[in-house]
Amino acid sequence: MGVTSAPLPSQPAQASPKASDVLHPALSQVSQAIVALNISRWKAPGEVRSATQQNVDSIQRDLNNTLPGLLATADGNPESVSAVFPVYRNIDALYDVLLRVSGTAMLAAPANEVSSVSDALSKLESARADLANAILNASKNNETEVQNLKLVIQKAAAAPPAAAPKTTVVNDGPAQTTAPKKKKKPAATPAATPPPSSGSTPPQQ
Secondary structure (H helix, E strand, O other), X not given: OOOOOOOOOOOOOOOOOOHHHHHHHHHHHHHHHHHOOOHHHOOOOHHHHHHHHHHHHHHHHHHHHHHHHHHXXXXXXXXXXXXXXXXXXXXXHHHHHHHHHHHHHHXXXXXXXXXXXXXXXXXHHHHHHHHHHHHHHHHHHHHHHHHHHHHHHHHHHHXXXXXXXXXXXXXXXXXXXXXXXXXXXXXXXXXXXXXXXXXXXOOOO
């Protein structure tokens, strides 16, 4: 007869990293790259340079105004998909804008600016993929916790109710009562002897 081994305990879920930790290096590089751009000297028509400058200004506003609040919310609850996903959506849009800037730079900017923007774009793409994986893992962890909770509830519902403890009564017969004590009658008081009368004759000797 084989011996059935007990199931091994499940490994604890790995905590999700903070969104700011995942994105900070890439965002810092993007900020440095766009600040160093000298778009006014690019070899491109004025409308192209103007559109590129607008894209760069949009990236700066996002980095300085929009993303900090989103990151603060996500860092406050890194296991919550609903808290972290807005950051991913913002980074996805930021990547698209930076991609347009990089494409224009490859046609009109000096080599050093092209290299700087291309490296920042690559770094941001990698960080975006890491954030997506973190969101996916957090979602899986949440689903696992929900399934485990359902199993616990189902087992609790299927378990028979605990029987009420039985009370044992010991019958020692009729209760004995103490007989009432009889009251003693007061002792009779002897009748008093009347004193001799003065006219009586004393006894003779």
